[in-house]
Amino acid sequence: ETGVTQTPRHLVMGMTNKKSLKCEQHLGHNAMYWYKQSAKKPLELMFVYNFKEQTENNSVPSRFSPECPNSSHLFLHLHTLQPEDSALYLCASSQGQGTGELFFGEGSRLTVL
Amino acid sequence: LAKTTQPISMDSYEGQEVNITCSHNNIATNDYITWYQQFPSQGPRFIIQGYKTKVTNEVASLFIPADRKSSTLSLPRVSLSDTAVYYCLLLSGGYNKLIFGAGTRLAVHP
Numbered sequence: 141e142t143g144v145t146q147t148p149r150h151l152v153m154g155m156t157n158k159k160s161l162k163c164e165q166h167l168g169h170n171a172m173y174w175y176k177q178s179a180k181k182p183l184e185l186m187f188v189y190n191f192k193e194q195t196e197n198n199s200v201p202s203r204f205s206p207e208c209p210n211s212s213h214l215f216l217h218l219h220t221l222q223p224e225d226s227a228l229y230l231c232a233s234s235q236g237q238g239t240g241e242l243f244f245g246e247g248s249r250l251t252v253l
Numbered sequence: 254l255a256k257t258t259q260p261i262s263m264d265s266y267e268g269q270e271v272n273i274t275c276s277h278n279n280i281a282t283n284d285y286i287t288w289y290q291q292f293p294s295q296g297p298r299f300i301i302q303g304y305k306t307k308v309t310n311e312v313a314s315l316f317i318p319a320d321r322k323s324s325t326l327s328l329p330r331v332s333l334s335d336t337a338v339y340y341c342l343l344l345s346g347g348y349n350k351l352i353f354g355a356g357t358r359l360a361v362h363p
C-alpha cells in the first residue's frame with residue numbers, strides 16, 4: 141500500500157469509447173504525475189501537476205486529457221484511442237515537483253481493441 | 254537533460270551480493286541519485302536516495318564516489334523476490350529529471 145490508489149485496475153475499451161482513469165493520493169502531496177509504460181519500454185512521463193496546475197505536458201496526443209480538480213485527485217480522460225495506446229498507466233505523487241520520493245500507484249492496465 | 258546509463262540486464266543467484274552501477278557523467282550540483290525497483294505490472298517503488306559517499310538502509314546500500322559521475326546500488330544476499338527492474342534517476346526539482354531510462358533487469362536464480 142503506497143497511499144496512491146488507481147481505478148480501475150484493468151480496462152478494455154474500443155477505439156470509439158470514452159473512459160477515464162482515476163488516481164487518488166492520501167499522502168498530502170502537492171505534485172501528481174501520469175506515466176505510460178508500454179510492453180518492454182521504459183516509463184514515459186505524460187503529465188505533471190503541481191498544486192492542481194498542469195506544469196508539463198510531454199507532447200502527449202490530445203486523445204489523452206488530464207484533469208486535476210484538487211491536489212489529491214488526478215484523472216486521465218481517454219477518447220478515440222488507438223490499439224498502440226494499450227499500456228500500463230501509472231499515477232504517482234510527490235511532496236514537491238520532481239524532488240524526493242515518487243509514490244506510485246499499482247497502475248491501470250488499459251487494452252484498446 | 255541529465256542522462257543515466259545502466260546495464261540492460263544482470264543475473265545472480267540466491268544469497269549473492271548484487272552491485273548495479275549507473276553512470277551519470279552530466280550530473281548537476283543539486284541532483285540527488287535515486288533508485289527505484291519495479292515488479293511486473295506494478296508501479297516502481299523507491300529503494301534509496303543519496304547525494305554523496307555512502308547511504309545504507311534496510312534493503313540496500315548506495316555508493317557514490319567523490320566525482321558523483323557514477324553510483325552503485327548494492328543489494329546484499331539477494332533472494333528470488335529481488336527479481337525486478339531497477340532504475341537509476343537523478344532528481345533535483347525539475348520535471349525533466351523525472352525521466353526513467355530502460356533500467357536494469359535483474360534475474361535471481363535458485
